[in-house]
Each structure stands twice: as structure tokens, then as C-alpha cells.
Amino acid sequence: MQESNWLNLLANFIGNKLTAKMEMELRDGNIKKENWLTMTQELSFQKFIEQSDLLEELKYDFNEKAELRHIETQGPFVFNYYKNVPERNSKRYQALGHLLEQYIYELLEKVCKLQKVYIPPEADKEPRSFFFMSEKAFTNHHSALLILLQDHGVFRAGQWSQRAIVHHGLQHGSQIPCIQMALQAHYDVIVLNPNDNFVDLKIEKEWKGLSTQNIESSSLKMVETESFFSLQKPCQCIPKRCSDTPEEHMTYVWDYFISKTEGKDVAFIVHGYGGLVFMDLLVRRKSEVMSKVYAVALIDSQHHVRHQLGSDVQLLAWIKHHCREWVTSPKPLNKPAVTVLKKEFPMVSAGTEKYDLAPSSSLQSIFKYFKKALRAKTNINSSHVPIVTRSSTKI
Numbered sequence: 001m002q003e004s005n006w007l008n009l010l011a012n013f014i015g016n017k018l019t020a021k022m023e024m025e026l027r028d029g030n031i032k033k034e035n036w037l038t039m040t041q042e043l044s045f046q047k048f049i050e051q052s053d054l055l056e057e058l059k060y061d062f063n064e065k066a067e068l069r070h071i072e073t074q075g076p077f078v079f080n081y082y083k084n085v086p087e088r089n090s091k092r093y094q095a096l097g098h099l100l101e102q103y104i105y106e107l108l109e110k111v112c113k114l115q116k117v118y119i120p121p122e123a124d125k126e127p128r129s130f131f132f133m134s135e136k137a138f139t140n141h142h143s144a145l146l147i148l149l150q151d152h153g154v155f156r157a158g159q160w161s162q163r164a165i166v167h168h169g170l171q172h173g174s175q176i177p178c179i180q181m182a183l184q185a186h187y188d189v190i191v192l193n194p195n196d197n198f199v200d201l202k203i204e205k206e207w208k209g210l211s212t213q214n215i216e217s218s219s220l221k222m223v224e225t226e227s228f229f230s231l232q233k234p235c236q237c238i239p240k241r242c243s244d245t246p247e248e249h250m251t252y253v254w255d256y257f258i259s260k261t262e263g264k265d266v267a268f269i270v271h272g273y274g275g276l277v278f279m280d281l282l283v284r285r286k287s288e289v290m291s292k293v294y295a296v297a298l299i300d301s302q303h304h305v306r307h308q309l310g311s312d313v314q315l316l317a318w319i320k321h322h323c324r325e326w327v328t329s330p331k332p333l334n335k336p337a338v339t340v341l342k343k344e345f346p347m348v349s350a351g352t353e354k355y356d357l358a359p360s361s362s363l364q365s366i367f368k369y370f371k372k373a374l375r376a377k378t379n380i381n382s383s384h385v386p387i388v389t390r391s392s393t394k395i
Contacts, residue, residue, distance in 0.1 A: 044061050045061050045068075045099070045100075046060070048103050049061075057081060058095070058099070062170060065171070066169045077096075077166050077167065097155070097162050100162065101155070101159075104157075104158040104159060104170075104174055104176075107176060108132050108157065108176075111176065112134075114132040114134055115132065115135060116131075117131055117133055118130045119253065119256070120252070123241055126241065127198070127238050127239075127241075128240050128241060129197070129240045129243035129249060130196070131157060131253055132191040132193075133188070133189065133191070133257075137188040137189065141261075141262060141263040141264065143188050143264075144264065144370075145189075145190065145258070146182045146187040146269065147189075147190045147267070147269070148179070148189070148269050149192050149194065149274035150175070150194065150195070150271055151273050152194075156195055157191050157192065158176065159173060160175055160360065161356040161359075164356035168356070168357065177360065178359070178360075185371075188264075190258065193243075194250060195246065196240065197240060198237045198240055199238050199240065200237050201236040201237075201238065246274075247277050250277050250278070250280070251285070254288075255285075258292070259285070259288055265292075265377065266292045266293045266294065267293065267370050268293065268296045268297065269297045269366060270298050271298075271300065271358070271359050272300055275302055275325075276301070276303045276304070276308070278296060279304075279309065280308065282319075283308060283312075290315075294374060294377045295369065295370050295374070296322055296323045296324070297325075297362075298323060298325040298326070299350060299358050300350070300358050305344045316344065319344055321345075322345075322373075323344075324346045324369055325348070326348055326350040326365065328349075328352060328355055329352075329353065331351075332351060333348075333349055334348045334349060335348060336348055348365070350362040
């Protein structure tokens with residue numbers, strides 16, 4: 001079965017003319033890349049930068065391999081743009097991160113066709129968070145549901161690692177390849193946003209000040225840019241209700257959305273601190289999670305079984321049979337990688353020793369695991385269905 005590569009969808013969205021085509025094949029969870037798409041830059045990440053005051057400072061765009069490159073030198077991102085001025089370089093990097101955040105939100109909606117859902121729905125006059133989901137995530141009862149739960153950090157929904165996006169490209173740092181793989185395998189998808197916990201009024205004002213869509217004066221732009229790169233002022237933070245912490249965000253989305261799905265087989269992919277957040281949910285909503293979730297793929301998880309699950313025999317037995325962890329290791333992908341500290345469920349190599357690259361490196365192995373786990377669950381359920389005989393129907 002051949003499908004268009006997720007980069008093809010990306011290219012269609014940003015209006016690029018393709019000089020080569022790429023097809024991929026989905027077989028048992030494997031995506032085979034025949035060749036990379038090449039594209040000319042018409043509408044792309046650079047368009048987001050052009051709408052800011054940072055066009056000179058951030059001359060970057062994503063190339064045909066979805067790698068961030070300088071539009072003139074084709075070189076990778078350089079942090080030390082301002083010589084010996086670390087504060088300004090940090091602010092420039094923060095601005096890049098903010099623009100990447102907005103760009104990837106756009107890709108989730110336009111390329112992956114996901115819907116943005118604000119939470120809580122009724123709080124439309126106060127700061128609030130949101131997450132993304134596929135269109136029929138709660139109405140299609142014949143498909144499995146995949147939940148993506150990222151690590152803790154400055155990055156937001158749709159990203160495994162901002163650093164990986166900057167240095168290795170969208171195919172490694174963003175969640176788009178994972179989402180496309182899931183959709184092609186007929187999963188519905190929910191992309192959580194656990195790090196969107198508060199709004200900083202001063203920072204928000206600075207971000208808005210970067211927009212130059214209605215500004216014609218170059219001198220005004222320069223003043224605004226200088227103001228943005230000045231030393232950061234003390235924050236004025238307002239927590240977002242129901243998403244004050246990653247744990248609260250996860251619990252709210254579970255209670256008001258995921259738990260409401262009927263007949264859905266739910267799977268999780270969790271990275272880093274996301275593993276701790278999932279274990280917190282498991283303890284808080286024990287019976288619901290144990291009954292709805294059929295598989296959990298943890299990637300370099302930061303959970304702590306002894307502190308979080310204690311000696312609960314049911315929970316310990318459940319994670320042993322429903323969880324598997326992919327860890328950074330010099331061993332080849334999917335080879336056993338047992339550590340002294342963690343022995344509560346199977347652990348295998350992620351196929352890389354780099355923490356930021358572990359999610360993208362282990363994806364194919366994870367989807368194979370999901371397919372096998374779902375097949376096993378289906379077989380168990382089928383074996384429990386009573387066989388109706390002619391004698392059993394007699395009164």
C-alpha cells in the first residue's frame with residue numbers, strides 16, 4: 001500500500017513546486033523512504049520570519065529534507081549571532097522557538113488535518129490551553145486512538161524536541177512523521193500540549209510587537225527589535241486553568257475527552273517527563289486507564305515506579321504486560337537493554353545514544369509493538385465471547 005510522504009503533504013501546504021516525487025510504503029508499521037522530496041521555497045517557515053522584525057537575524061528556512069538551513073549560506077543554525085552578547089543570542093533563540101511553535105501549530109492543522117481544541121471550552125475570556133486531535137477521534141468507534149505525550153520543556157504540541165528540530169530537522173524533532181504514520185495505519189490521534197501551563201503577559205506583548213504586517217517604518221521596526229532583545233523583565237505569569245501543570249493537563253483531557261470515547265483501544269507514546277505524567281494518570285484513574293489503554297510506549301521515561309505506584313500489585317502487574325520502554329543505547333534498535341534501576345517491564349534500545357533523537361529513531365519499532373499488542377488484545381477479547389448454540393437458546 002503506497003501513500004504520499006508527510007513531506008509531500010507539507011509541500012502541498014506551503015505551496016512549493018516539487019522537482020521530485022516521493023512515495024512511501026506502509027507495511028507492518030514500517031515506512032520505507034524511496035527518495036526525499038525536493039521543493040522550492042515559495043511559502044514556508046521563512047514566511048513566518050518575514051512577518052516579524054527578525055528577518056535579518058533569522059535568515060533560515062527548511063530545505064527539501066526538512067532541515068533548518070540558512071537561506072544564503074545553506075549552513076546549519078548558528079547560535080552565536082551576536083559576538084560576545086549571550087543575552088541577545090538567547091533572546092534570538094527564544095524568538096526562533098516561538099516562531100517554530102506557531103509554524104508547527106499551523107502544520108498540525110493544515111498538513112495533518114488536526115483540529116485545535118481549547119480547554120476548558122467555556123473559558124473563552126481567560127488564558128487557556130489547547131490540544132490537537134484528528135477529526136473523528138471521538139466518533140469513529142472502529143479505530144484505535146493514539147495519544148502523544150511529550151517531554152517537559154519550552155516546546156509545545158507537535159514537538160518532541162525543539163533542539164532536535166533546529167539541529168536535525170522536522171523529521172526528527174517534530175511529531176509530524178509519527179502523526180502521519182498513525183493516520184496511515186488508521187489510528188485517530190490526540191496531540192497533547194502539557195507544557196502550555198501559563199501566559200506571561202510581558203512576553204506575549206513582546207511576541208505581538210514582533211509582527212510587522214501593518215508597519216512600514218523601518219526605524220520603528222528597529223526600535224521594536226531593540227526593545228525585544230533587551231534584557232528580559234520579570235515575568236507576569238497567569239496560570240492556565242485546568243493546565244497549570246503537565247499532570248493537570250493530562251488528567252483534564254482524559255476526564256473530559258479520552259474517557260468519553262466508547263469502544264476505543266487507546267495507546268500512548270510518552271517521552272521523558274511524559275512517562276512520569278502517564279504514571280500519575282494511571283494512579284489517579286486506575287480502573288479507567290487499565291480498561292481502556294492496551295499499550296504504552298515509553299521513550300527514556302522519567303517515571304519512578306516505587307514512588308508513584310508503590311506496592312500496588314494490580315498496577316505493577318498491569319505495567320508489566322502493557323508497557324515497553326525504548327532507551328538510548330549503543331545497541332541496535334529493539335535489542336534488549338535492561339538497566340539495573342528499571343526492571344518493571346521490557347526495555348529495548350531506541351537505536352541511538354542521543355536523547356533528542358530517541359523518539360524518531362524508535363518509531364518503526366513502536367508501531368510494530370502496537371500492532372502486535374492490539375492483535376493480542378483482540379484475540380483475548382474474541383476468546384471471551386460466548387458461543388451461542390441451539391441448546392443455549394432454549395428456555
